[in-house]
Amino acid sequence: MQDRRKVRSRNYLIKALIKLMKNKDVQAITVQNLVDEAQIARSTFYSLYEDKQDFLNQIIDNMFYQLREQTKPEKFDTLSDFYETACYRCYMKHFEYIEEHSEFFKVMLGNHGISSFRKRMEDSAVETYEEIFKYIDETKLPIPKDYLIQYVISAHIGLTFKWLRDGMKYSAIYMAELVSRITFKGIFISFSLELLQ
Incomplete structure (x- = not known):
């Protein structure tokens, strides 16, 4: 099978999964259900896959890998650049990506979704924030870095999920501005510290 045919088949299967999960628990969906729906x-x-679990693991891992690639932080030189430019762009790309793949995220987080999906999203976000915090002087943080990262991730993922549940009634631009303002003009300004190394 040619690569393009493999990609097309994967896309058909993902679309089939999304459609099936709107009305059926993911545990109850069989390989036969998937291939019938995907035709x-x-x-x-x-x-392409060993079994249904391998299919689910691969598509979720790939979704988060692509999200991390989209939201990789750019180098910055000042704290102002950090929260006004670099991170704002990360958040913008984050919400644009979620919006583009909103049906996938909605079903995964919905009543018929995968219970571990939020945890896997948090684990993926930790990788992104570890990359961001490479540029932060940890000795100047008033709390342990891993606790700060967990706090920020919990808030951001919570806002992302609410945005999805509310039908994305605000634009990706608005959400990026909201998260930037709450996080970096709230948390970091409150520290009143020069955090960059």
């Missing part, structure tokens, strides 16, 4: 052969499915 592909079972042999095609098994040429």
